[in-house]
Amino acid sequence: MPTLDHENTLRAEGFRVVAGVDEAGRGPLAGPVCVAAVVLPEDFSHPVLNDSKQLSEVKRERLYEEITADARIRWHCVTVEPAEIDRINILQATWEGMRRAALALQPVPNAVLIDGKPVKNYPLYQLALVKGDSLSYSIAAASIIAKVTRDRLLVAMAQRYPKYGFEIHKGYPTPGHLAALRQHGPCPEHRRSFAPVAQLELDLS
Secondary structure: OOEOHHHHHHHHOOOOOEEEEEEEOOOOOEOOEEEEEEEOOOOOOOOOOOOHHHOOHHHHHHHHHHHHHOOOOEEEEEEEOHHHHHHHOHHHHHHHHHHHHHHOOOOOOOEEEEEOOOOOOOOOEEEEEOOHHHOEHHHHHHHHHHHHHHHHHHHHHHHHOOOOOHHHHOOOOOHHHHHHHHHHOOOOOEOOOOHHHHHHHHHHO
């Protein structure tokens, strides 16, 4: 289960404002990648908060409402759209989202805990934690906000493009999604730089 151990270690080293940063949506073929940054109060604890992937959709939604309604918690979430993903690639787009989300916090953090591997040319002091969303409360909270934000966007996208089933697979390359892609071709929200979409466009041209 997550703790505040990594946040407290950084605070003890002099980094007073520590944010957790995480993303949702690197793997899908459609929609944005969402990145959230969260600063929790120093006495924060929670009996349920964990990596968003370990929680049911109902629990994620409840936690999202709880976290975002808590006046003691500072958070910001950004979306990097498919056009930018295609232009700079998904890794660079994710890193850019991680920069934007943290820098949008007020006050700007002194340090960030990032889920996964280090981000190149990051503007703030960073500590990267593999599986950080199961180790750090701040990263876990960021993972909840990013995941719920993206899922809601994909449900809304399904209303605009009902042929693809975005509300079910959230843009991931499931058999149903790939079948819809083959039948209807890509929509404006598909990532043209991703291999299944790019190959389909070649096949259709």
